[in-house]
Each structure stands twice: as structure tokens, then as C-alpha cells.
Amino acid sequence: MSAAIPEPTGPAPQGGQPGTGEESVAKLISIAPRPTLAQRLISWASRPPGKLYLPSCVIVALVLLYEDSVPGGHLTSFVLGLGGGAVLATMGALRLGIAMTVARPMIRYYWLRWITPPLIALAAVALSLADVPLQARVDASAADLLHLRETTGSSGVVLPEERWTGFYPISEVSEREGVTLFTVEGAGLLKKSGLAYSPKALETDVFLPGHGNVVYEHVKGNWYSWTDY
Template sequence: MTLVAAACLLWAFSVPGFSFFLVFGAVPVLGLAGLAWVVWVVMFGVQRRRWSWSFLPAPIIVALALALLVAGVPLQARWAMSRSAFEQAVATLPAGEDWYLVPAPSTIGSYRIIAAYHVPGGVVFQEANGNLFDDAGFAYLPEGPTPALENGSFESPVFQHLGGAWYRWTASW
């Protein structure tokens, strides 16, 4: 149970924002698993005064998952596997005017894309599971993010550099 919940939590943070529903499901399961682990250790370890190596896997799994989350490994690993597919998609996109929807594959690498837009200085891809209340995705911006990217419907974009001309972003629409 702990391993599955930790894997769900890691997957939830492998998108540009985070997958709210996966987090909402995984955190309570991890909490229940932690409570069950404490009861198990107290009942079989403390009361019977017997140490068992079987007490270790659950806290190790949780500590490892938290360390990976803090280091940003889930997004970086998934992005690394998908980056070449995004680069290929950018190379095949037709030219267009800024802020107009351009046709893009619904899946690029391991990400589900719901929209792509030409923007001043590059292309913005909106990812399907990036955020619940705002939008999130990836941006190809060879010159980096500029103030021209914020308009009336793409409000307060926040960019995080992923390497090269690539950024992850979150924003209000």
C-alpha cells in the first residue's frame, strides 16, 4: 500500500504543476499506511520486544519518495524521456500568428497535450493534468520568457527553466 501511494505521489508531481486528484488520493493513503505502521511497530516491536527488519521498508519508501519530490526528480526524469518528442513537435508545427492555436499531437512523449499556441518568441504547450485551478505546461522559448508572454488571458505566467530553450510554466487563463 505504501509503495503504490508513494508511486502515485511521484507521478502526480511529474507534470508541470501537479495532478491534484492523485495527490488528494495518495496523501490520505500514505497517512493511513503510516498509522498502520505505527500500530504494527507498537504491537509487535515494542510490546513483544522483538525487532524485525520488516519494520524498515515503509519508512524507507516514504523517505525516498519525499527526497525525490524535494529534489524535483519526478518532473525532471519524465521530462528527460519526453524532451526529444517535444523538440520534434516544435520542428513540425506550422507557422502561425502569436496567440493562435496551432495543431499539435494530443500526446507528446509521455504527456497529454490539450492545446498548443504560437506565442511571442516560441511555442506554449498546455498539458492536460498540470494544475487543477490554473493551467500548466511546457514552453519552447529560445530567447527565454519575456513580459510579452503575459496578456489578458495568459495571466501571471511563472516559468521554470528545464534546460536549453525549454521551460515549464503555470498560469491563469
């Protein structure tokens, strides 16, 4: 004997066949109230950081590390990094607050994704405070900078083909009281800045006789950063 074929469920429309279960579900969905804007915002905000937020945190951290690798800072990177970091921090705090209010299980289940943005921020801050980006970039460029010092002499504008020396765009090389100054193009938040090489130790954070308005900060070894105030 063959199995009996189940009859379609649902009330039969006038003059037609009974409706299927799928049609009933579709009808219920169509008449269900749509979520409000506030409900959609809460639903979005309670989700863990995902494919857009986490890469954005990494990009902002890299921008800030690049800014720290420039002697005297870099204005464009500083503004972008600070602004982007403030926006991401505000969004993260808002989403975490909403998730703790209405979706605590989401935090426990996706705990790694929730703690990743603060870890990225802490790593960037720690590297910046230790001057790791600046020291690493200077170390990688030191040999080329010293070679440029020998080829250009004590004072001179750098030729276009020699402008990128190591990992820095150098626009000018000069000398003051035995200290070689490399002007880094675009360096400095508000004042002109660059790198300095001195065989002798220099006092830092003070104006030195014969050096004009230049103030030095120690980077590593015989290398310093300078800013012309």
C-alpha cells in the same frame, strides 16, 4: 516378542472406549475462551509489515512520483497519494507503537520489514525534491515535443492522433514572445499548466511583460513549466 501397544489415554466415557489425546486437545480448544476484539487487534497490529502493507507503500509512492512528473501537479494523483500516504503513515505509527509495547522481539527479528516503509517514503520525498520525475519525463519527451512544435506552427490545437507526444498528453500548442507553450491535458492542481520551451533564459516565479498571467518555473535546460494564474 512383539512390543506392547499403548492403551488410549483419557477418561473413558460411560459405556465407551477411553478418549484419545487428540480428542482431549480438541476439547480443550473448544472450551478455551475466544480472544476479544482488542486482543485480535493487538495481535494483528504487532505483526511486521507484510504482503499488503509494503506493496501499498510502493503504490502510493509511485502515485506521488507520477504527480510530481506532471508540470503544475496532477489533482487526482495528488489527492490519492496524499490521502493514501496519510492512511499508511497512521497505520504504520499505530502498529509500531503497539509492537514496541507488547512485541519488541518482533521488531528486532523483522527489522528490515519495519524500516522498509520509511525508506520508501524517504526515497520518494528525495526524488520529488530533486525534481527527478519531472526532469526525466521531460527529457524522454523533449524530441517529440520539439517535433510537434515544428509541425503545428506557432498556434494550434493538437490533432487527436498527435495528442500523446512523448510521455505527455498535449492538447494545445501556442507561442508568446518567442516562448512555445505546450498545454498538458489534466496538468495543474487548480490552474491550467503545461510545459514551455524557450531558447533564451526566462525569469521564474514572476509575471513577465507580454506573457499575461503565466508564471514560469525552470525544469532543465531550455525547458520550463508554466501555470496560468
